[in-house]
Amino acid sequence: MASTQAxxxxxxxxxxxxxxxxxxxxxxxxxxxxWFMSNAQIATLAVGLISITGGGNLIxxxxxxxxxxxxxxxxxxxxxxxxxQLGLPQMIQSRPQFGYVGALLVWLFAYVQYAGFNVFxxxxxxxxxxxxxxxxxxxxxxxxxxxxxxxxLVGYDVIHRAEQVLTYTxxxxxxxxxxxxxxxxxxxxxxFDLGGFKWTPFLAQFGVVAGYQISWAxxxxxxxxxxxxxxxxxxxxxWTYFGSALGGAWLMVLGALxxxxxxxxxxxxxxxxxxxxxxxxxFGAIVLVFAALGLVSVTALNMYGGSLTLISAADSLRxxxxxxxxRLVTLAVTAGLSxxxxxxxxxxxxxxxxxxxxxxxxxFIPWTAVNLMDYYVVRRGHYAIAEIFNPHGIYxxxxxxxxxxxLVGFAAMVPFFSVGTLFTGVAxxxxxxxxxxxxxxxxxxxxxxxxxxxxxxVDAEVELARAxxxxxxDPAAV
Numbered sequence: 001m002a003s004t005q006a007x008x009x010x011x012x013x014x015x016x017x018x019x020x021x022x023x024x025x026x027x028x029x030x031x032x033x034x035w036f037m038s039n040a041q042i043a044t045l046a047v048g049l050i051s052i053t054g055g056g057n058l059i060x061x062x063x064x065x066x067x068x069x070x071x072x073x074x075x076x077x078x079x080x081x082x083x084x085q086l087g088l089p090q091m092i093q094s095r096p097q098f099g100y101v102g103a104l105l106v107w108l109f110a111y112v113q114y115a116g117f118n119v120f121x122x123x124x125x126x127x128x129x130x131x132x133x134x135x136x137x138x139x140x141x142x143x144x145x146x147x148x149x150x151x152x153l154v155g156y157d158v159i160h161r162a163e164q165v166l167t168y169t170x171x172x173x174x175x176x177x178x179x180x181x182x183x184x185x186x187x188x189x190x191x192f193d194l195g196g197f198k199w200t201p202f203l204a205q206f207g208v209v210a211g212y213q214i215s216w217a218x219x220x221x222x223x224x225x226x227x228x229x230x231x232x233x234x235x236x237x238x239w240t241y242f243g244s245a246l247g248g249a250w251l252m253v254l255g256a257l258x259x260x261x262x263x264x265x266x267x268x269x270x271x272x273x274x275x276x277x278x279x280x281x282x283f284g285a286i287v288l289v290f291a292a293l294g295l296v297s298v299t300a301l302n303m304y305g306g307s308l309t310l311i312s313a314a315d316s317l318r319x320x321x322x323x324x325x326x327r328l329v330t331l332a333v334t335a336g337l338s339x340x341x342x343x344x345x346x347x348x349x350x351x352x353x354x355x356x357x358x359x360x361x362x363x364f365i366p367w368t369a370v371n372l373m374d375y376y377v378v379r380r381g382h383y384a385i386a387e388i389f390n391p392h393g394i395y396x397x398x399x400x401x402x403x404x405x406x407l408v409g410f411a412a413m414v415p416f417f418s419v420g421t422l423f424t425g426v427a428x429x430x431x432x433x434x435x436x437x438x439x440x441x442x443x444x445x446x447x448x449x450x451x452x453x454x455x456x457x458v459d460a461e462v463e464l465a466r467a468x469x470x471x472x473x474d475p476a477a478v
């Protein structure tokens with residue numbers, strides 16, 4: 001599905017459509033700064049608090065953060081390699097597994113994640129700017145939303161450039177801040193006692209970190225699909241993996257350190273400000289202003305992904321021509337929804353909504369298993385791209401194999417869920433609240449999909465893909 005519309009100078013034209021080889025550009029190393037900065041956000045701090053607030057000591061919290069990052073990032077980084085090979089954004093690639101209409105199942109969950117995380121991102125940015133530059137939080141929330149909308153509208157190239165600049169600045173600002181946190185803050189007795197291991201908070205922290213990293217899987221091909229296909233899977237994986245893992249682990253570790261220092265008085269904005277001022281007076285404000293800029297960038301990523309998901313969903317119901325106008329409308333809808341949510345949020349709402357977002361993260365564990373199993377094991381990267389956009393094509397309207405594997409995997413996870421006061425499954429209760437659902441959903445969904453997919457005629461699909469290759473690059477070709 002190639003777009004024939006004219007290019008708008010400086011603005012991305014394409015959305016869910018295939019990116020022809022003549023338009024491929026960029027360098028593989030660009031993925032490193034993008035995924036580093038996407039994870040190196042103060043919103044990520046909260047992911048590192050689970051063990052500390054659950055009674056774990058600091059050293060085992062840090063170990064579980066690193067271990068969870070190592071595992072969870074492994075899965076999301078493999079999705080990144082799909083972008084250059086297929087030339088498609090991430091979520092549209094769900095059609096071969098779930099069907100032309102059936103993919104709406106996972107797209108709905110993805111869209112809730114995009115809009116939901118932006119509620120938190122914009123509130124944090126608004127609070128950071130209100131603390132440093134003063135003015136009402138809600139005005140700053142609106143300003144952050146508008147700025148992120150502009151970045152997302154210009155699109156792919158400006159997002160990559162912005163993340164590169166922010167990465168270099170981050171290394172300086174947060175490098176100094178991290179050294180200050182390690183050198184000036186004092187931690188409770190027993191924080192570094194390896195004998196203070198507690199199984200429940202360790203597993204809780206490990207599972208949340210791994211799940212958080214896996215949740216980025218719905219984004220990754222969006223930002224690698226313009227790369228030429230001759231980049232190797234291995235190198236694409238490495239740049240994505242190490243960028244994401246380093247950025248995520250850094251901020252989660254900072255979150256654990258700040259939480260151990262502040263104790264019950266921990267508050268993201270106030271604690272960062274206070275810890276920064278221990279380096280030198282006013283440095284806390286510098287850290288917060290830069291953090292707000294970082295939150296603008298990740299808000300733009302969520303708007304961009306939300307726009308692609310909305311266009312994909314609309315296309316499943318009625319054929320949509322992917323134009324700049326379609327991008328603008330869907331970006332505006334996504335920005336509007338998150339803005340309304342942020343402006344209407346209360347502290348009680350945010351506490352409950354945080355639990356809800358954790359459930360949304362659960363929803364992508366079986367999806368990532370099905371998608372990766374299909375790409376790397378079943379079809380081995382061979383897809384008939386034009387058929388993905390054909391409502392009556394070879395992938396069907398309902399992909400019963402993917403849907404079945406997804407639902408069975410998710411159902412198998414439910415007894416192991418532990419979502420604060422919202423829900424605790426029977427298996428999680430037996431484990432004193434420890435959540436190991438990740439280790440259930442991934443193998444169950446992946447193995448079941450592989451078993452069900454044995455009847456797929458992959459060779460016939462490969463022949464069809466080869467036959468359509470010329471038309472894919474040049475729709476006018478006969």
